[in-house]
Amino acid sequence: xxxxxxxxxxxxxxxxxxxxxxxxxxxxxxxxxxxxxxxxxxxxxxxxxxxxxxxxxxxxxxxxxxxxxxxxxxxxxxxxxxxxxxxxxxxxxxxxxxxxxxxxxxxxxxxxxxxxxxxxxxxxxxxxxxxxxxxxxxxxxxxxxxxxxxxxxxxxxxxxxxxxxxxxxxxxxxxxxxxxxxxxxxxxxxxxxxxxxxxxxxxxxxxxxxxxxxxxxxxxxxxxxxxxxxxxxxxxxxxxxxxxxxxxxxxxxxxx
Amino acid sequence: xxxxxxxxxxxxxxxxxxxxxxxxxxxxxxxxxxxxxxxxxxxxxxxxxxxxxxxxxxxxxxxxxxxxxxxxxxxxxxxxxxxxxxxxxxxxxxxxxxxxxxxxxxxxxxxxxxxxxxxxxxxxxxxxxxxxxxxxxxxxxxxxxxxxxxxxxxxxxxxxxxxxxxxxxxxxxxxxxxxxxxxxxxxxxxxxxxxxxxxxxxxxxxxxxxxxxxxxxxxxxxxxxxxxxxxxxxxxxxxxxxxxxxxxxxxxxxxx
Numbered sequence: 001x002x003x004x005x006x007x008x009x010x011x012x013x014x015x016x017x018x019x020x021x022x023x024x025x026x027x028x029x030x031x032x033x034x035x036x037x038x039x040x041x042x043x044x045x046x047x048x049x050x051x052x053x054x055x056x057x058x059x060x061x062x063x064x065x066x067x068x069x070x071x072x073x074x075x076x077x078x079x080x081x082x083x084x085x086x087x088x089x090x091x092x093x094x095x096x097x098x099x100x101x102x103x104x105x106x107x108x109x110x111x112x113x114x115x116x117x118x119x120x121x122x123x124x125x126x127x128x129x130x131x132x133x134x135x136x137x138x139x140x141x142x143x144x145x146x147x148x149x150x151x152x153x154x155x156x157x158x159x160x161x162x163x164x165x166x167x168x169x170x171x172x173x174x175x176x177x178x179x180x181x182x183x184x185x186x187x188x189x190x191x192x193x194x195x196x197x198x199x200x201x202x203x204x205x206x207x208x209x210x211x212x213x214x215x216x217x218x219x220x221x222x223x224x225x226x227x228x229x230x231x232x233x234x235x236x237x238x239x240x241x242x243x244x245x246x247x248x249x250x251x252x253x254x255x256x
Numbered sequence: 257x258x259x260x261x262x263x264x265x266x267x268x269x270x271x272x273x274x275x276x277x278x279x280x281x282x283x284x285x286x287x288x289x290x291x292x293x294x295x296x297x298x299x300x301x302x303x304x305x306x307x308x309x310x311x312x313x314x315x316x317x318x319x320x321x322x323x324x325x326x327x328x329x330x331x332x333x334x335x336x337x338x339x340x341x342x343x344x345x346x347x348x349x350x351x352x353x354x355x356x357x358x359x360x361x362x363x364x365x366x367x368x369x370x371x372x373x374x375x376x377x378x379x380x381x382x383x384x385x386x387x388x389x390x391x392x393x394x395x396x397x398x399x400x401x402x403x404x405x406x407x408x409x410x411x412x413x414x415x416x417x418x419x420x421x422x423x424x425x426x427x428x429x430x431x432x433x434x435x436x437x438x439x440x441x442x443x444x445x446x447x448x449x450x451x452x453x454x455x456x457x458x459x460x461x462x463x464x465x466x467x468x469x470x471x472x473x474x475x476x477x478x479x480x481x482x483x484x485x486x487x488x489x490x491x492x493x494x495x496x497x498x499x500x501x502x503x504x505x506x507x508x509x510x511x512x
Contacts, residue, residue: 042328043298043361050458051447072298072362077459080447102374104493105299105367106328118358118442146510154505160498177507179499184492186374191307191336202306203333228510232498236440237360242416242488243435249410251433254402254484 001027001152004078004087004116008038008071008095008108011056011064015094018141019126020063023148027088031064032078034071034108039097043111044070051077071112079119089152090116093126094140098165100127100219100229101183113161114235122156124148124164129223131168140166143174147228163231167223175226182231183218257283257408260334260343260372264294264327264351264364267312267320271350271384274397276319279404283344287320288334290327290364295353299367300326307333327368335375345408346372349382350396354421356383356475356485357439369417370491378412380404380420385479387424396422399430403484419487423479431482438487439474 003026007016011033020029035054046069056066065082067074075090092112099107109125116123126147128140143166151162163182167174191203213220222229259282263272267289276285291310302325312322321338323330331346348368355363365381372379382404384396399422407418419438423430447459469476478485 040301040303041298042300042367044300045296045298045362045461047296047461047463050450050460052456052458073461076445076461077447081449081459102491105370105374105491106301111298111361114361118361120442143510150505150507150510154502161495162502171511174511176511179503179507181494181496181499182492184494186376189332191333193337194306200308202308203337204306205301205303205329205332207303230502230507232495232502233493234495234498235358235361235493236438237489237491237493238437238440239417239488239490240437242490243437246410246418246486246488247435249406251406251435251486254399254406255427255430255432 001088002083002085003027003029004083004090005029005031006033006071006074006092006112008034008041008112010034010037011066012058014137015096015128018137019094019144022141022145026149030078030083032067032074032082033064034074035066035068038070038108040106041070041108042106043072043114046070046073053077053082071108072115075112075115087121090121090123091126091148092123094137094144095127096130098127098129098223099125099163100165100223102187104163104182110163117159117161118235120158122158122160124151124162126164128166129168134168134170136170139171143171143228161233163233165219165223165229167226167228169226174228178222178227178229180219180222180229180231181217183213183215183220257344258339258341259283259285260339260346261285261287262289262327262330262348262368264290264297264368266290266293267322268314270393271352274393275350275382275400278397278401282405286334286339288323288330288338289320290330291322291324294326294364296362297326297364298362299328299370302326302329309333309338327364328371331368331371343377346377346379347382347404348379350393350400351383352386354383354385354479355381355419356421356479358443360419360438366419373415373417374491376414378414378416380407380418382420384422385424390424390426392426395427399427399484417489419489421475421479421485423482423484425482430484434478434483434485436475436478436485436487437473439469439471439476
């Protein structure tokens with residue numbers, strides 16, 4: 001099995017190293033990941049400057065290819081010019097921090113998997129909810145491995161995309177798996193306004209306490225309750241209900 | 257009517273100026289837009305550095321607020337700390353260049369409208385397919401105005417989002433309006449590999465000829481055939497069909 005592995009925390013991040021180490025016997029793994037952290041870049045792509053690919057070594061060992069671009073760039077470029085064989089699956093992660101709810105839209109980790117799906121490859125985004133209480137990325141990688149093994153056994157259809165989130169618990173305390181939907185409401189994030197030494201205002205985006213969101217069946221609720229969340233995603237954003245509704249509006253007068 | 261106007265081409269771009277000028281009598285317009293061009297940033301958000309807001313003047317006239325962030329940042333920050341009254345509608349554009357098909361996912365213009373929808377405001381993204389033959393942004397703005405007027409007359413529900421694309425034609429040659437769905441296949445973009453003077457490779461992302469995509473009912477087909485395309489979008493990416501399918505997989509063994 002050919003596996004393309006990427007992430008948005010950058011090629012030196014502990015999450016991608018732990019996952020690569022844990023799944024190395026599942027197939028031939030090629031790592032193509034951003035040179036530096038790209039968290040929060042969403043589905044950005046680079047066309048205003050050229051991309052570079054470099055071979056990355058760590059402790060005298062070749063670990064993969066670094067790209068001066070976004071996670072989506074990495075997937076595009078990997079398939080265009082790095083991998084010798086087309087991947088059977090593209091895996092993005094493990095991200096340090098969950099990617100649930102509206103944050104799916106901001107996530108470079110998910111965007112890489114979406115890009116792979118658009119290009120016709122099955123893909124899996126894997127994120128790990130870190131907390132002060134529990135930060136063991138190796139434990140999360142061992143859980144991720146079992147999830148990935150099951151998914152590839154079932155031959156995920158081309159272009160399908162699963163968003164996997166692992167709760168912040170030791171593997172033996174995780175309660176199970178839930179197939180979920182995206183929590184699609186606003187997290188009501190705000191800013192913290194501060195004044196700099198020169199007297200001018202600046203604004204920091206503030207996270208929210210996600211644990212207050214308890215809507216059943218959603219990704220965020222699953223990890224809050226100690227379950228692994230698996231959400232199938234699509235990249236066609238068409239709102240079919242609204243499509244039917246606005247078709248009846250009187251559009252004739254717009255163009256004479 | 258309170259209108260929040262933003263874009264991804266930056267606050268000095270001709271598209272946002274033309275739209276503001278053309279719709280100024282529809283309500284109270286507040287412009288909050290990126291300081292510099294942000295095309296292709298997708299739904300990126302900024303949390304690794306603080307944001308600043310500055311008052312922007314052009315030819316001694318106050319034109320709006322510039323933010324050192326993404327289009328989505330502009331919407332979040334505008335509603336948090338700039339606008340005095342909550343907007344009745346958020347408009348993003350006019351973007352120079354269409355945002356159809358998969359490019360919807362890469363588009364900062366659309367991301368700003370998505371962010372507004374997530375926050376519970378009706379929103380409209382407006383893009384104009386420019387071509388060598390026809391580049392009149394004023395003409396596109398006059399068409400956009402009529403579309404926007406009709407949409408606000410119908411009181412778009414809170415959280416609804418319409419993606420409007422105007423074809424590269426003079427207003428009197430546009431054939432009409434089509435309510436469309438997103439063209440959800442890969443555009444098969446590739447890279448152009450070049451060698452720099454030092455002998456090293458670099459890669460430019462290459463656009464594709466979108467005119468080859470003729471799938472009926474899609475956004476790209478509508479503008480290719482000379483129609484205004486209006487696509488209702490949603491930001492819940494859950495794939496409900498795949499959800500049902502994978503629920504039946506044997507997930508029990510993952511967690512013991």
